[in-house]
Amino acid sequence: MSKKCIKCGEILPEDASFCPHCTTVQIEKKEIKTPRKWRKKAVIGVAGLAVAAVIGIAFSIYHRPEIYEGGAQITYTDKGKSYKVLLSFSEEGGMTGHAQGERTDTLAEGMNSALPCQLYVLNKDTGELAGEEFSKEVESCKVDTKPSEGSQKMEYVEPVYNESFPNAAYVSDINYVSDSGTNDIQWTLTMKNGDTIFLSTRLTIEKQPAVSYYAEDTPMETTEELNALLASIEEEASADTPVYLHLPAVTYDGDITFGDHVWSISGSKDGDAVTTFTGTVSIKGHDGNYADLSGINFEGKGGIGLDAYCLVLLTDCNFTGWDTAAVAQNGAWVNAMECTFANNTVGLKFNTSMAYGTAPNYVNNTFTDNGTAVCIDSLPGNEVIDFAGSVFSGNDTDIENKADHAVDTAKATFE
Template identity: 75%
Template sequence: MSKKCVKCGQPLPDNASFCPHCTAVQTEKQEVKAPKRWKKAALSVAAVLVIVAAVGAAFSLHHRPKSYEGGAQVVYTDKGKSYKVLLSFSESDGVTGHAQGERTDTLAQGMQSALPCQLYVLDQETGELAWEEFSEKVESCKVDTKPGENSQKAEYIEPIHNESFLNAAYVSDIIYSSDSGTNDILWNLTMKNGDTISLSTRLTIEKQAAVTYFSEDTPMETTEELNALLASIEEEVPSETPVYLHLSAVTYDGDVVFGNHVWGIYGSADGDDATTFTGTVSMRGLNGNYAEFSGIQFKGNSGIGLNAYCLVLLSQCSFDGWDTAAIANNGAWVNATDCTFTNNNIALKFNSNMAYGTSPSYLNNTFTENGTAVCIDNLPGNEVLDFAGSIFSGNDTDIDNKTEHSVDTAKATFE
């Protein structure tokens, strides 16, 4: 035996746990440590963090920005309220909630035109217009055009709320030519809460073949020759075929009547000479036909310079010495850009029961020494006549607005 008692020193068996001599316990006492509480606390914190993370993830998934994509119409929901958002080229369709996914128009070869693409917003539950409250949620609204195969990209004006279309949230004028073909009109809205809305509609322009006459190879140097040509056009050219006349720098005396076609009438200049009409020019297009006059002088001593019974677009023309320089009769509209009206009793007169929403801008015109520059006897519709860049100088009356039609002269100059 090699083991001895830890207390009295007596020899003991190797496996003895106490001493028979003094009864002393032979095993060493070991300190028993209490369990550490931080481990339990750590486990509790970890569990809480897992729960918080799960709740946060659920909250994030519920509130993260959403993307709404559709064709010409989507239903957008924010804060428990749903809105029908749609595109249309027609105001009557827009206010009644009918989206327009595509539209096809015809345009005469070589011509350019514009069409207002409109975005409407209605309360999904009641069907009432809701563009005002919806617009307050919008951070930005953008438009783009995407041409199809063998098509040309249509131009566009960035969307705004247009006073001429009071019921629409936004309007973008799509500017196209006869060669535009098919374009997708893409709208993208970014909301203040980060949501995005994508809409699209399609505009297809079909080119209408035209007949063109040049003064170099067609007799039209006098009023008689011009009237003879117009008579032959009425007999030989179908009314749906556009007709373009490129006139010489000559003066046409006497009255001239243009019949039922789409017309492009272009003047020219040669030194001090320019294409000039001294008699009344009447434009009698029917069935939606229209006319464009460019670079023409209208010089008179009385009477009417331009008598319009359809849509007439004037650019870089001048009117001098008429009782009424240009009048839009019932069913007609006269638009003028970069034109000059001087020494007329009435320069531009509206007496029509028809409105043309695509031509309300009267940009960069000059009205000088007229009795009345603009006279509005009768004109329906919500179009705002915008005279941005125009100059009114020395007129007895600048604008005689008898019907209190909407007119914007904020960017016009009055001298």
């Protein structure tokens, strides 16, 4: 057997390792490649991805949006801090961390009213109020009302920070009528980190049957007749019975006292005649009873026009000629809307250190040519007295705020 030289082509023995003619080595050189390390890198890469995936899953699970639901109170944890979040209709209860899961109120037949449903936040460890800090992490806050079977849906105002309740994070006014029945007040808070908080409280309104008196079928044309009617009401109707009086368009001379009931006292017009009081009208309701007066003139020659010892709501009433047109004595609050106070020494006066009910909105009133239009000697609570739409004209002093109570006149007019 023979082979040829790989270079010069001479015939060589089969086992020749070089060519004697050209001295060329007859073994072909093969390139030796450096071993690749891709397998090791791939293993490391796959392992790294696996670790990253595990870390990612753990991070995702740890920061996954959570749902908190617990009636009128929950404990919420965020960024290492724990908060007690609760609902209350009472400012005192909310500030001290006492949630209110349900409340029952009574309301006179045919009447309407409102309650502020308040959301409070406290640091769970210290018990200190933390509403401002907590609110910075809130994306949205919503309220809804869900009536029970046979009940009417209560109206509500979307929750906001309310200066009248400065310690609450949010407040929603719940409006209801005597036939509202039972509603669940449901709050939903969506946090910026994706968490959701559900809170709920229940409000029940029980209707109080009322008695009504009309001038058409009950004598009340004179002061004597009206006083006789009021005396019979005190004897025959319990203090928790609401009384509706529909007065004729006459003038009542002398002082008149309305006793301890919920009163709805409506005046009337007949040509130029209007229901008018020329003596002091005293309202003596106690322990949550109140009075609603509308369409009445108070015309005096000194003294006090309206002497209130409970919450009194005035609508479309006119006061003129009094030393003090209307005064809230201790335990009382006098609210006026669309009323006129003219030519009084003092128009509206507050002299109370406590009140069973409040109504801070004084909308569309006219205060003209008074010595002092509004005098605040003493007034409880944090409610901001809002005179939106009211006009102050020709008064020596528009508002004398001795108590330094919060007053908003931004939307009032001063002439």
